[in-house]
Amino acid sequence: MTINFHQIKNFVRHFFTAKRNGHGVHSPFAYQLCEEVFYNKNKFYYFEELNTIRNLLLTNETEITVEDFGAGSKTFNSNNRRINALAKNGISTNKQSEILFKLLNFLNCKSSIELGTSLGLNTLYLALANKYGEVKSIEGSKNLFDFATSLSEKNNIHNIKFIHSTFDKALPMLLTEINSLDFFYVDGNHTYEATITYFKQALTKKNNQSVFVFDDIYWSKEMTEAWRFIINHEEVTLSIDAFYFGFVFFRKEISSKTNLKFYI
Numbered sequence: 001m002t003i004n005f006h007q008i009k010n011f012v013r014h015f016f017t018a019k020r021n022g023h024g025v026h027s028p029f030a031y032q033l034c035e036e037v038f039y040n041k042n043k044f045y046y047f048e049e050l051n052t053i054r055n056l057l058l059t060n061e062t063e064i065t066v067e068d069f070g071a072g073s074k075t076f077n078s079n080n081r082r083i084n085a086l087a088k089n090g091i092s093t094n095k096q097s098e099i100l101f102k103l104l105n106f107l108n109c110k111s112s113i114e115l116g117t118s119l120g121l122n123t124l125y126l127a128l129a130n131k132y133g134e135v136k137s138i139e140g141s142k143n144l145f146d147f148a149t150s151l152s153e154k155n156n157i158h159n160i161k162f163i164h165s166t167f168d169k170a171l172p173m174l175l176t177e178i179n180s181l182d183f184f185y186v187d188g189n190h191t192y193e194a195t196i197t198y199f200k201q202a203l204t205k206k207n208n209q210s211v212f213v214f215d216d217i218y219w220s221k222e223m224t225e226a227w228r229f230i231i232n233h234e235e236v237t238l239s240i241d242a243f244y245f246g247f248v249f250f251r252k253e254i255s256s257k258t259n260l261k262f263y264i
């Protein structure tokens, strides 16, 4: 995996300046997030099962062809990928997926959208975090869409709707189908333009409790610029920069805009 100077510089800054627990955090909601999500060491019931699925993917040597979308990949330089290589370097880590699980579970998110399915393992975390909710996950690559669909079927997890399409085409359509969006996860097409466009589109369906998560906010200078645009948006009342991903909230009860950094 290629790491660039922008990432290293920002990682070092994050390492030395980010908080490592909720001490001294004034916002009661942000403090709760620290306790219940970011630094909550509890292992949830489904984690063992999901970890077993991850381990199986890590030993799967099947090769598939994946079309290139959006901003491309810094990890792979050909269109042929082994499932185990994708499971190792192309999807959310165990820790990241567990944080998203805890977040959805804590906030009781019912309506979720994920941009970028890949193997669909992270989607299983999102679905199991709230079995009464539904996750819609968009993937442009047909082979990945097929793989993720069969992974969820094999594991009997049915509260997911996988969509084979580009984000640009499918997101506006999906948003017309729902009344409100509780959880929005942007994990693909890492360009400034695209990230801002998806953010603005999703804003039309946000509610007071919604959370939007942006992956790879330090992937490139333009992604960091997109993140700055997002946290400065007038509707955002709380932002949390966790380096690997950034979280934004719109709660009106948070009366003055708060931007926090956590080392998770």
Ligand SMILES: C[S@@+](CC[C@H](N)C(=O)[O-])C[C@H]1O[C@@H](n2cnc3c(N)ncnc32)[C@H](O)[C@@H]1O
Residues within 6 Å of the ligand: 067, 069, 070, 071, 090, 091, 092, 114, 115, 116, 117, 118, 119, 121, 122, 123, 138, 139, 140, 141, 144, 165, 166, 167, 168, 187, 188, 189
């Ligand atoms: C980083 S992976 C997603 C990982 C997954 N969300 C996780 O947490 O493990 C990004 C995926 O988004 C897909 N993708 C990127 N840009 C896209 C676009 N514009 N339309 C549809 N799919 C896209 C890629 O094919 C890739 O599978």
